[in-house]
Amino acid sequence: MLKELWDKYKSIVAYLFWGVVTTIVNLATFQILSSGIHWNYEVATVIAWFVSVLVAYFTNKVWVFGSHYTTVSDFIAEIFRFFFYRALTLVIDIVITFVGISVLGFKDPLGQFIVKVIDNVIVIVANYIFSKWLIFNNNKKIENK
Incomplete structure (x- = not known):
């Protein structure tokens, strides 16, 4: 019974774990840039997004969705889709x-x-929905051929 539950929900559990890691990266980067060195919050948001998307791509590719493209063109298409949909969530x-x-008006550090x-x-x-059905889903179709 536990194995069946694990098999059914392992990608969600892995996504949540790596989502927490990615969120910590995003929040830490944002806090360091906005509150620590007093950069504009919009700039801090974009930089925090970029850093966290890099972390998310590689963790999602390897440990969440098990993407195993072998050609450069497939890899480029996949990373493009990933960054495109992450740009939407940006x-x-x-x-x-x-x-x-x-x-x-949540302008103080705690409010931000x-x-x-x-x-x-x-x-x-939003990112899970995009990743599960629009980004890494194409890889599974190719593997099943």
Whole structure:
């Protein structure tokens, strides 16, 4: 019974684990840049996004979805899809941080951090949906041929 549950949910468990790691990378990078060295929060958001997407791509590729492309062109197509869909969630990220910080006024470090935590939960769910059905799904179709 436990093995059946593990087999059924192992990609979700792995995604959640690596999602936490990626979120920590995102939040830490954002906090260091925005509160630590006082960069503009929009710039800090974009840099935190880029760093966390690099971490997410390689962890998702290897440990979550087990992508095993063998050609360079397939790898390039996969990483392009990954960054494309992550760019869509970057737009969500920027909108949420703008609304939370500039519109709603959560401008102090704790307020910014709370906004980023809420933001990351929404972004993680969107990223899982994109990864599961639009990015790494094509790899499974190729392997089954």
